[in-house]
Amino acid sequence: MSRLPASVKSRRYDVRGRRAAALRRREGILAAGRELMLRDGYAATTVASIAAAAAVSTETVYKAFGGKPGIVRALFRQALDGAGPESAVARSDRLREGATGHALVAGWAELAREVAPRGAPLALLLRDAAGHDPKARSVLDEIERTRLLRMRDNARALVATGDVRPDLSLRDVTDVLFAVSSAELYELLVIRRGWSSRRFARFQRETMAGALLVQETADPAGQSPTTPRQTERAPREGL
Structure with a gap:
């Protein structure tokens, strides 16, 4: 049974790692958005404040949710x-x-x-x-x-x-x-x-x-x- 080259395995782990990181960012944005909007109101909560609370860029928020x-x-x-x-x-x-x-x-x-x-x-x-x-x-x-x-x-x-x-x-x-x-x-x-x-x-x-x-x-x-x-x-x- 042939084994995959180390470079292929590394790429697979990289893809999985990126997906896991993206999911964590997404969940962090949702958690921050819920907390801020329910606390401060919809109008008073900005995308920038959600991004800051989730430790991501505003571009990341817009890209994920619009x-x-x-x-x-x-x-x-x-x-x-x-x-x-x-x-x-x-x-x-x-x-x-x-x-x-x-x-x-x-x-x-x-x-x-x-x-x-x-x-x-x-x-x-x-x-x-x-x-x-x-x-x-x-x-x-x-x-x-x-x-x-x-x-x-x-x-x-x-x-x-x-x-x-x-x-x-x-x-x-x-x-x-x-x-x-x-x-x-x-x-x-x-x-x-x-x-x-x-x-x-x-x-x-x-x-x-x-x-x-x-x-x-x-x-x-x-x-x-x-x-x-x-x-x-x-x-x-x-x-």
Whole structure:
């Protein structure tokens, strides 16, 4: 078996080293951007101040993200990953596999405990800047459009369980999920009223279940609660 020349091995290590260094710089820029913008505000934070805090040049920041809007966009994508080794979005998708409606909303509320503390402050930051910064408004609109589409997909998955109240349209379900997952609700209950993330997740779960699902009934044999299934009902799109 032939061995690679030392020069080839050296080049491979150089490439890996450069990639690792670039990743560290990128993570440093994101961490500095998040800290400064949440502390000082979007408008008061400059690319130069982010670069200084991350110990890189302003050119490096612009090359990596294109400016502050790109940094916030990347931070929001990072927030959607949650805290686990697998992204929260991927875990949310897996929840749909054979789950009941009540299991789905419970799983979504638990995932929100990871995502909301990371993502909601960024959405609120953009909301406060959007009135005087068109680029911030554009990023916020993009984030909200993406969230609405995600909630519509979740609504379809919830309806497919057969556990959604028969008087609700797909649009009704989407709107409730959109409201419950909003940064404004997080701001009201967690930031202003001081709720814990656990209490907030419980409120989300109970609100979604109470507003959207056929209520569970006790099994007469003393087993676990069951939910009347609406298997023959086709969802009303209403969109």
